[in-house]
Amino acid sequence: MPLTPDERKLLQQQCRHHINGFHSPSPAEQFRALADWCEAHQVEHDNYGSGELIEHFEQKIAGLLGKPAAVFMPSGVMAQLIAAQIWAEQAGLPRIGLHPTSHLALHEEQAHAALLRLHAVPVGDRLRPMTAADLADVKQALACLLVELPIREAGGQLPAWDELMALQALARQRQLPLHMDGARLWESRAYYGKSYADIAAGFDSVYVSTYKGLGGIAGAVLAGDAGFVAQARLWQRRLGGTLVHQSPMIASAAMQLDARLALMDALYQRTCSLAQGLAGLPGLRVNPATPHTNMLHLYFDAEPEVLQDRRDAIAKDSGIWLVNRMRPTDVPGWSYTELYVGDRLLEIDNATLIPLFAQLAQG
Template identity: 65%
Template sequence: MNNINQQRQQLRHQCELVFPGFHTLSPAEEFRAMSAWCETNHIEHDIYGEGELLSNFEQKIASLLGKPAAVFMPSGVMAQLIAVQLWAERSGLPRFGMHPTSHLIGHEEQAYQALLKLHGVPVGDRLTPILAADIDAVKQSLACLLVELPIRHSGGQLPDWEQLQALKEKARERGIPLHMDGARLWESQAFYGKTHAEIADGFDSVYVSMYKGIGGIAGAVLAGDEDFIATARLWQRRLGGTLVHQSPMVASSAMRFDERLSQMEACLQRSRALAEGLQNIPGIRVNPAVPQTNMMHIYFDAHQDKVMAVRDKIAEEEKCWVVGTVRPAEVPGWSVTELYVGDNLLALSNEQVIPYFRQLVG
């Protein structure tokens, strides 16, 4: 980490108000909370993936998603690579489809090519979710299609319910298994007003994150049919993911899981109220204009260096951290940041928050 990044980390830590995300504990606070939860619930370590805490949590997630089985893994990268590998094995096709902004393309150093020798086919437009018509446009046979719910790189956009059902039906017609990249599925449920199982119905496998929305130390869960998950466990061991103890990751997720899920509806409504207020600031645009999850992209009619300099000044002088990283937007002279709305903003009104955003473009 370079000096300026270290200085900005220190600035953020000294702030009394932090707008993005959920309240996070220090390592010492986190470990004390885990210790108390484990003592109350009489938790024992798992041994290489075998143990009551782990198996109960896996079954809880499987039931929530309406799938027969699930397996906890140390990372979403591992979970999704295993998923595409298994669909390639089942179909005999070394080729799968994914959104142009998929995590597998942009953040994993081409692992599906380097490790698994698979061919990834971009499907759909990078600014919108994958729709049924996008499957029609694919002329190649696919082992599976990864569908991200929501699309992070377009501000957390989702297909509406009818579009999602049409996508599932089109995949069935083409005989293409659907795998859900549900890193932010927990944030999507409030938009649909359906159960998690109803959303996941029609997906042959599902990955969900245990740290992004839930706030666990790390980890992911992969769900599917019993044979699929049994083979996934085999690949988890092959890839070095069967750790001697996964209980610290599982405990940090399990102890806050229900509470975090219960907050997602309020976070969505707070996102929409904030977006409505931001739209009235000259020089700011929000995508999507009406958030579909508790996430949005905020565009500034200003260079990123200027916006970040003002943000740092606010942090230093007013002890308030307004936004995270600001990067160049595609329109020259504009910049953009991603804002994830968690419980930090639930207790703050627009009257308290909006003036700080005005300063960023003032």
């Protein structure tokens, strides 16, 4: 008999291993670590976006991205809407281009249209990264083009470096500003083998998350040239994003930044190793077959409810929680789940995991 939601939550909590994501401290553990770090570094609260902590953090992120300036914001939604608004205002054109699976299109209740009256033009195919050919097919004038690196909804895919350069070249030819949705840019360097600044070089503005990958409480950074960031600060104030104290969000990211970035190569290698081990298992497909980041999607030839029951049975027997939410696909009878590889998976080898995934896929 299927577990109730409460029973399933309890089972998940009782498992000794979870393979998805990073180890998550409790609020009390996180706050104690944050207090110790702040005391050791003599951190003082920022005041409406001013102060040594926030200014140093903004400068550090700007340096990593190779941009002259950056501004911390409480959310990525705010950061990207502000970027789109600045470029639309500069062009005198309320029309932006974005990937069909952009966060703006799927997860923000159409805020770009409802709040800013911006029309969004889908560019490219939802199953793969945007290319120069996709942009060439767009006949409408655009104020800017939002490019997501990597594309979460397609299993963390990245364009090949040559494809990215071709897209940037066409945008320059059209005098079209490029904005990077870099919510998971931190996870992309290992695949390209280039610095964050090199990856961001062809973009006029860049958004990065301070909690995805970095493990901060919340927040985002928006980077660009000095004039762009000055306008971003103005819009941040207009939208109520200049909070009196942002130090908890900033400190929680700053204290983990270097260690998390240093871990990304190992996480990517572990993801590739897992994907290789899963290749060929009946009833299971990996997308992309060769991972581009420490993220991938697993597709199963079974309904979500069936897979959830199998996962629960495996968890009871092994003490290992394999996957989280299972979702139906466009192909009837198939399901998929997202796997984000953090430090948890570094503790478990393929010899332990592959038989469990075979059991999950085949029943």
